Amino acid sequence: MEPSEFDPTSLMLVAELVGTAVFAASGASAAVGKRLDLFGVVVIGVLCALGGGALRDVLIDAKPLLLTDWRYPLVALVASLFVFWFHPALSRMRTTMLVLDAAGLALFTVVGTQKGLDFGFAVYAACIVGVLSGIGGGILRDVLSQEIPAVLREDFYAMAAAIGAVIVAVGARWESMIGHWTLALTAIAVIFVVRLVAIKYRWEAPKPKI
Numbered sequence: 262m263e264p265s266e267f268d269p270t271s272l273m274l275v276a277e278l279v280g281t282a283v284f285a286a287s288g289a290s291a292a293v294g295k296r297l298d299l300f301g302v303v304v305i306g307v308l309c310a311l312g313g314g315a316l317r318d319v320l321i322d323a324k325p326l327l328l329t330d331w332r333y334p335l336v337a338l339v340a341s342l343f344v345f346w347f348h349p350a351l352s353r354m355r356t357t358m359l360v361l362d363a364a365g366l367a368l369f370t371v372v373g374t375q376k377g378l379d380f381g382f383a384v385y386a387a388c389i390v391g392v393l394s395g396i397g398g399g400i401l402r403d404v405l406s407q408e409i410p411a412v413l414r415e416d417f418y419a420m421a422a423a424i425g426a427v428i429v430a431v432g433a434r435w436e437s438m439i440g441h442w443t444l445a446l447t448a449i450a451v452i453f454v455v456r457l458v459a460i461k462y463r464w465e466a467p468k469p470k471i
Contacts, residue, residue, distance in 0.1 A: 277372065278336050280365035285310035285337040287362055288402040289344035295406050299345055305405050306341025307334060313397030317373045320390050321380040359460060363421075367452035370395030370422040371445050374429040384430040391426035392419060395452075417459030425452035 288309025292302040311333060315325040326333045373394025377387030396412050396419050403410040412419045428448040436444055458464070 273372075276368055278332060279361075280368045281310045281333050281336045282340040283358070283361040283365040284313075284369075284398050285340035286344050287358065288398065289341040290348065290358070291402050291406045291408070293344060293348045302345045303338060303341045305402055306344065307337040308405065309398040309402040310337035310340070311398065312401040313369055313373070313394045313399075316397040317376065317390055317394035320393070321376055321382070323376075323380070360457065363453050363456040363460075366395045366418070366422055366456060367425060367449040369398075370425050370452055371429055371448045374426040374448075375433075375445065378430060378433050387430045388423065388426040391429065392422045395422040395426075417456065417464045421452050421455040421459065424455060425449065 285306040289302045289306030291309075292305040295301075297305070311325075311327045314333070315327055318325040370391045372391075374387050374391025376394075377390035382390060399418075400410045400412060425448040428451060429444060432439060432444045432448070
C-alpha cells in the first residue's frame with residue numbers, strides 16, 4: 262500500500278482509540294470530582310472507556326477487546342492517569358470535553374450496531390447492541406460515582422444514539438448502493454449533531470410535574 266493511500270480501517274482504529282481516551286477522561290474526571298484516589302480514578306476511567314464495548318461483546322458472544330487488544334486498555338489507562346495529574350487544566354475545557362464525548366458516543370454506537378448486524382442480529386437487536394455500546398460506559402461511570410446515570414437525566418443522550426443506530430441498521434439493507442463508509446459516517450454525523458444541538462438548546466423530554 263502506498264503511504265498516501267486512504268485506509269479507512271486504520272482511520273476507524275484511530276477514531277476508536279481517540280473515543281476510548283475521551284470516555285476514559287470522562288470517567289476519570291467524574292472520579293476526581295468525587296475525590297477518589299489514584300486507583301479509583303483509573304478504575305472508573307478504564308471502565309467508562311471500555312465498559313460499553315465489553316457489554317456489546319458479551320451480547321454478541323465475542324471476546325471483549327479489553328482482553329484481546331492491549332491498545333484499548335493502554336489508551337484508557339494513560340488517559341485516566343493524565344486526568345489524575347492534570348485535572349485542574351482539563352476542568353477549564355468542559356466544552357471541548359462535551360464535543361469529544363458526543364463524538365465518542367457517535368462512534369461507539371455505530372460500531373456496536375454494525376457488529377450486531379455482522380453477527381446476524383435482527384434490526385431491533387442490533388440497535389440495542391449499538392445503543393448499549395455507546396452509553397454503557399457512562400452508566401458504569403455514574404453508578405460507581407454514585408450519580409443518577411446521565412442517560413436517565415439527559416434524554417437526548419440515549420435518544421441520539423438510538424437515532425444513529427436505526428440509521429445504520431435500517432440503512433444496511435441498501436448498503437450496496439449507499440456504501441459501507443458513507444452509511445457509517447452519515448450515522449456518526451447525525452448522532453454527533455443531534456447530541457450537540459440538544460446540549461446547546463437544552464432539549465428535554467417531558468418530566469412529571471411536582
